Amino acid sequence: MKKIALSLILACGVAMAAEANATETKTEAATATKTEATKSAANGEALFKKCVSCHGAKAEKKALGKSEVIAGWDAAKVEEALKGYKAGTRNIHGMGGLMKGQVASYSDDDIKAVAEYISKLK
Numbered sequence: 001m002k003k004i005a006l007s008l009i010l011a012c013g014v015a016m017a018a019e020a021n022a023t024e025t026k027t028e029a030a031t032a033t034k035t036e037a038t039k040s041a042a043n044g045e046a047l048f049k050k051c052v053s054c055h056g057a058k059a060e061k062k063a064l065g066k067s068e069v070i071a072g073w074d075a076a077k078v079e080e081a082l083k084g085y086k087a088g089t090r091n092i093h094g095m096g097g098l099m100k101g102q103v104a105s106y107s108d109d110d111i112k113a114v115a116e117y118i119s120k121l122k
């Protein structure tokens with residue numbers, strides 16, 4: 001009798017360990033997928049974070065009551081605008097200097113990524 005109880009406990013322990021292992025593997029896989037996904041949307045989403053305070057989370061606001069609403073703009077249009085601000089050649093509402101500061105540190109790739117991201121906001 002004692003033996004049976006002991007082997008039951010043992011079996012239980014093994015089963016639990018196996019389950020714990022499986023859960024761990026699943027979590028790891030999920031984390032890996034998430035990292036992949038964040039990486040490819042990477043930059044656009046991360047780079048847009050600092051734009052949200054003025055343009056809105058969905059780019060739905062007139063920034064500081066001045067800019068156009070940029071939600072719905074296609075990527076090329078956003079890209080062109082941002083490059084203009086960065087170069088200091090664009091100033092539509094008298095606040096081009098402010099936007100220049102926003103994108104001054106953005107590379108061409110960053111500008112492309114954030115423009116892509118904005119164009120896909122719904």
Ligand code: HEC
Nearest residue numbers: 050051054063064066067068081091092093094095096102
């Ligand atoms: C501090 C507020 C503020 C922040 C932060 C900000 N913007 Fe702007 N944005 C403005 C203002 C004001 C304008 C209008 C500039 C002008 O006079 O041409 C503007 C204009 C724009 C335009 C052109 C819209 C138009 O009316 O022609 C785009 C595109 C844009 N911003 C994208 C961005 C992106 C992308 C970021 C983040 C990297 C960002 N903005 C961060 C305030 C802001």
